[in-house]
Amino acid sequence: MSVAARPAARRLASSVGALCSTTSTITTTTITPTTPSSQIPSSCRPFSSTPPAPGRRKPRFRNITARDLGLISPASQKPNPYVSGEQVDRFADKKFPKYTNAEKAELMRMYTPEQIAALEAGEASIDPKDLTIQGRLRTDIYRLPYIDDFAEYQPIIDKRAPASRSKKIVPPDPNARFMNTDQFVADLIEWADKFRAGEPTGTLKRLEDFVGEEWKKVKEAQWPGEVRDGAHKEFKKYLQEEINKAAKQQENGGVVSGGPTDADVLSYILERSVMTDRNAQTQSSLALALPDKVPGVAGMYKAAVDPADQGLDETGIYQDLKRRSGMSVQGILKLQTKMLVMNYVSNQTRMGKIGSVVVYTVAGNGDGWVGLGYAKSQEPTVANQKSRLDAISKMRPIRRYENRTVYGDVEAKVSGTVVKLFARPPGFGLRVQHRIFEICRAAGIYDLSARVPRSRNPMNTVKATIEALHNQKDPEEMAMGRGRKLVDARKVYYGGATQ
Amino acid sequence: MGIHSVCNALSHLQNASRAQLGLTSIPNTKYNLRFALALHRAGFISSVTRAGLTPPPPDQLLTFETEPVTTNNVSTRRLWLGLKYYNNKPVMSNLEAVSKPKRLVTADYKQLSKIARGFKAGHVKGLNLGETLFLSTDKGVLEVREALEKRVGGLVLARVS
Incomplete structure (x- = not known):
């Protein structure tokens, strides 16, 4: 580990060794130029008489790099500043430390030697560096608002579980047909039979009940005349009695017991299936109404209104920014923001041109903090708002001389646009173009002049200005680097007054 | 006295600082030496050492015994300049x-x-x-x-x- 961690030291040691060994042969060292012709592949015919340049020319006199001398840290040469090796190692050591001796002793107490060997093999197979780089928690703005490895199903957050887990949904019967008259009558009787026995349907006495046993199996048409008349007379009397009985019950306030109510009849008309599918599903064209309170969800959702906001953020657009920046909504609303660039762009697809709006917005607190936000959306208002929030989240402090202008002359280049900012004396004002003016106003710079000598592309002008403001030289750092004392002559002249 | 050696040294030193070199050399001329010493006084470089065609040992830069320049070795003498870095940035960049x-x-x-x-x-x-x-x-x-x-x-x- 120690050898791998310090390749620079090894290289330096080896180079010093090489130096010592070659000091005696300095005078005999000769530079042998490589022959260019030897580097041309045989299959390639040169079209120019100029010999091709050999690869990278070696310096005639060997240099020693600053890294080998230990003047700069190796991490500074990594291409990706966000994942420098040093940072990763530090994080890995902190978060995934090796077992201490006490922990090892505890493990020895709990596990057999074979188990401990397995544990150690498992630990050794995973590089803490991989855990750090690949298994880290997201910190970007598009991360989920909760930590989850999606191993478990959470009913409120996740999508509804597949049908097999919840209530069984029967697929429609492919053989179902519209009912004919007989089937309809049978279905109606089946429906009516659900209601309590003894009432208008099914359990009433019929005409056959009023004739003798010998006539019951014979059709009415074959009954003798006196039998038929007698039966009709009795049946009529019986029906009259039943009607009287029901009317008397209704008068007394009682419900006609058991019969289908109006609601039942309505539901029969609207919802009873007209297919021969045993009433599998509703044929209603009406959507089912949602219940007032959904069981299991009732009371779980709360409006995201923070009383600390004092009603300034009812729609909740600042909540995410508030969480990330630590500012209050009142503080966010106090910041100065200004839309600087708006551009209409379009994406040509097979469906046609899909237009979007690109918006750049500057945000600042008027006291040395400024940031540039960018957003794109199909809706201008959405793009506006997003870029505004982005600008606020990207606010960083800038260096200001006497809290009014920049340190010296600053220059930044983005694409073909060069922005030059010049420090100016107090009271000079902002003699700059309008976009730079807005940036300065947000940043709290009051005396400045600027030139944009080349391309004046609005987008690049804005970006370059922000870059120039953020990349000003630090006089303290320069003084420390040179080992010299740097004095502000202006302050010395006025007796060292700082303001 | 021509200034071409100083002009060349300037270009070389700017390249060297962009390549993040720690120790580099320029031809040993009187003009270069005076310019290098002026840079050293101003704090832009850390050391000026006269040595041969290969760099002197970095750990002995301050105590390095320079050979006296003679007609025999004058053609192989070079000035070795130590460049400075602060916070991983070159002190002298332009x-x-x-x-x-x-x-x-x-x-x-x-x-x-x-x-x-x-x-x-x-x-x-x-x-x-x-x-x-x-x-x-x-x-x-x-x-x-x-x-x-x-x-x-x-x-x-x-x-x-």
């Missing part, structure tokens, strides 16, 4: 020749005093924050503020920051 071998630029004391205060004088632009000017004067190669102290003007060699 070196620009003001005088070129084809056109020499001079500035007198009056002009220099303006330039040092940040104003343009003659063909020389005013100094920005952290910039210095190196001049070749009667009293040797000096930084602009040294020249102002000694109230001399001279040939403007380089603008360094």
